[in-house]
Amino acid sequence: MPGTTAASLAKAFTTINKLFALLAIVVLVGCSSDNVGPGIPVVPVSEQISVNSLQYPMLRQDGGYAYLQSGYRGIIVIRQNASTYYAFERACPYDPAASCGVVTVDQSNLFLTHSCCGSQFNFQGNVTSGPAVYGLRQYKTSLANNILYISN
Known part of the structure; x- marks a missing residue:
């Protein structure tokens, strides 16, 4: 035993x-x-914009958007409704260093697209088609007295 x-x-x-x-x-x-996801460099983001500003007229309507010169390749701000805004990095997660363009709102105003690789994303930043497998990098947003704060 x-x-x-x-x-x-x-x-x-x-x-x-x-x-x-x-x-x-x-x-x-x-x-x-x-x-770890796409190789988009992390850069400090700390922006404040007035959503009622004449500089951003499309942010006054649901589905409206504005482009900001911040982040790694730029930021797109999208208004879902009067109290909910999204902010995404414009570098495509498929090829963040591509010099041929950034993510933009399609002419139909129904989705976001990257003209180089053809990836498409919905207004919540999720991939809907294309070679990208990761959604857009999302920044934090908070709204106080018509001022939208965007940060990482």
Whole structure:
């Protein structure tokens, strides 16, 4: 019987080691640079705009938008309704460094598109078609007294 106990302990020890190794692999793969999403550089963003300003007339209506010269390649602000605004990075997550363009609102005013790769996104920043697999980088927004604060 003493040999059986030692063999059982060795088998249990081997099984536990295998489980720890598997857990370590899962953690390491989850933290690898391949899983962090698009390679859009993080730049500090701290903007304030008046949503009633004559500079941004389209932000006065639902579905309206404005382009800002901030972020990595620019920011697009989209008004969902009078109290909800989204702000997205205009660099396409498929190829953030592409010099051929940035994400813009399509002529139909129904979606966002990147003219170089053809990726399309809805007004919540999610991919709807194209080679992009990641949605647009979203910035934080908060509205207080008609001032929209945009930050990361």
